[in-house]
Amino acid sequence: MLTPTTLPNTLKLATWNVNSLNVRLPHVLEWLASNPVDVLCLQETKQEDSKFPYAELSAAGYHAVHDGQKTYNGVAILSRHEMEDVSYGITGFEDVQKRVISATVQGIRVICVYIVNGQSIDSEKYAYKMRWLEALHGWLTAELQKYPKLVVLGDYNIAPEDRDCHDPAAWVGQVLVSAPERAHFQQLLSLGLYDSFRLFDQPEKSFSWWDYRMMGFRRNFGMRIDHILVSEALKPHCHQCIIDKAPRKLERPSDHTPVILELAI
């Protein structure tokens, strides 16, 4: 039996909303040491680029590109391999919030996204989320033409189905699960993207985020809102996709935990 680690050529890509890289850098370095993925996409770095820990990441063997801002948002791609054609944001969509960064790694277009949370259905932030998702859809349509081998990793702030929510009845109509958000997610899939986690059998009640409050993690009151979408060309290469809950058990964890995709190439 082949095990994943014995496959001749694999590329591992992961995504992790770290909720402040300033606070979480030790966790990230620790995690990379035991999970030496090829690519790690980060969201919510919450720091300006001048504070980004390029040196520490370089010492750990990673190139890094970052688009950050103080206090909020901020996205980065770490890679063991050279990155090319780095781009920032969604082309043609003016946005002061730093939520998208892209780069090509080993011939694969890697897009790291931190999709808007939306706060509540009746808020202006939710309207912004809808506009943002519309723009993302339009942009990805063009990106897929340009880069057939494409992967979109990040915090989507959308639980695509009821099984991605610990208590669907309690969450009906709420942000993260509302019908318009889920319709947007389906529209992304309609572009020819696949939710790589669902290409495989998975444990029931698999989540990637748990509320800090109410002992959410201990009770597994979570949501699956961090996703890795792959293009048609990459779909046959998907070997496994898992959620690694280990970092969520650490002292002072991020409220999100990493999702990892392994490609056989």
Next chain:
DNA sequence: ATGGCTTATTGTATAAGA
């Protein structure tokens, strides 16, 4: 239970996250 944690801020209470 409109709370409950955690992070960051020209902070000592507020905003935001999800």
